[in-house]
Amino acid sequence: MRISFIGGGNMASALIAGLAGKLTDGANIHVVDPNPDALARLQAAFGVGVAPQIDATLADSEVIVLAVKPQQMREVAAALLPHLGRARPLLLSIAAGIRSADLARWLGGYGAIVRSMPNTPALIGRGITGMVASAGVSAAQKASADAIMKAVGATVWLADEALIDPVTAVSGSGPAYVFYFIEAMQQAAVELGLSAQQGRELALATFAGAAELAAASNEPVELLRARVTSKGGTTHAAITRMEQDAVGPAIVAAIKAAAARGRELGDELGAGD
Numbered sequence: 001m002r003i004s005f006i007g008g009g010n011m012a013s014a015l016i017a018g019l020a021g022k023l024t025d026g027a028n029i030h031v032v033d034p035n036p037d038a039l040a041r042l043q044a045a046f047g048v049g050v051a052p053q054i055d056a057t058l059a060d061s062e063v064i065v066l067a068v069k070p071q072q073m074r075e076v077a078a079a080l081l082p083h084l085g086r087a088r089p090l091l092l093s094i095a096a097g098i099r100s101a102d103l104a105r106w107l108g109g110y111g112a113i114v115r116s117m118p119n120t121p122a123l124i125g126r127g128i129t130g131m132v133a134s135a136g137v138s139a140a141q142k143a144s145a146d147a148i149m150k151a152v153g154a155t156v157w158l159a160d161e162a163l164i165d166p167v168t169a170v171s172g173s174g175p176a177y178v179f180y181f182i183e184a185m186q187q188a189a190v191e192l193g194l195s196a197q198q199g200r201e202l203a204l205a206t207f208a209g210a211a212e213l214a215a216a217s218n219e220p221v222e223l224l225r226a227r228v229t230s231k232g233g234t235t236h237a238a239i240t241r242m243e244q245d246a247v248g249p250a251i252v253a254a255i256k257a258a259a260a261r262g263r264e265l266g267d268e269l270g271a272g273d
């Protein structure tokens, strides 16, 4: 499969790292980005083809992954439009907020669009991607999009595009919340007298182990939490403090803020012709 990436930044690099040499050869991947350093890094690491701007090379791609910032998408659509005619590739957008209908409108009514929301654990093949296909996407194109994202983790197809903003808020942005929690655990470890290295090792192993345990168990996470929480014990002291400080409601509110920002980006950037 020949795949092009428009934008070779953080998320594109994570996807390319997961794809190259697995789903397709690096030589079948083409990356467009204005930054020479980013292109040189990707070329050296994965043997991908590179270009500083959109050109006719794109016409050979079966799938074009749109991996620029949401604010850059409209300009990219204008540059892409002249190159879509012949091969009619699938456009696989990973941009937060940008609605398929707006993208299609900027592309003169182009219908072969899958909107998706991956996350950075794709870098190690442990990503999860929410996806939704527009009406103009063929079954074969949907299968290609699924194969690309499955090569870097799991996929969840959504019946309604409105659910992409919640997916963005939960799993697209989610790794940042997990890293934030790990940072806090590391800080606590150091403040309690452990070394930074020990704090890191303890926090990471605990996160990974607890997540794997929850995934392997049929029991709800509330029950798994209750099993750690001995009556009158240490966990109870910690959870009581978290409840006093409304940590759970603050996390829920934060995730809702992310979803609202996704909708707001769609409104802001999709407005007008």
Ligand SMILES: NC(=O)C1=CN([C@@H]2O[C@H](COP(=O)(O)OP(=O)(O)OC[C@H]3O[C@@H](n4cnc5c(N)ncnc54)[C@H](OP(=O)(O)O)[C@@H]3O)[C@@H](O)[C@H]2O)C=CC1
Pocket: 006, 007, 008, 009, 010, 011, 012, 032, 033, 034, 035, 038, 053, 054, 067, 068, 069, 070, 072, 075, 076, 094, 095, 096, 117, 118, 119, 120, 172, 173
């Ligand atoms: N980071 C993440 O965890 C996730 C990000 N996403 C989505 O992925 C998209 C990219 O995010 P991210 O990788 O973090 O952002 P980055 O800024 O790291 O990457 C975007 C890249 O696109 C380049 N670019 C700008 N204009 C063009 C153009 N006209 N043609 C080609 N390339 C261009 C940028 O260059 P320059 O810096 O010079 O502008 C930059 O290198 C966003 O839409 C985001 O919503 C989705 C899921 C998770």
Ligand SMILES: O=C(O)[C@@H]1CCC=N1
Pocket: 096, 168, 172, 173
């Ligand atoms: O923060 C963002 O907007 C992007 C989308 C999901 C993760 N990063």
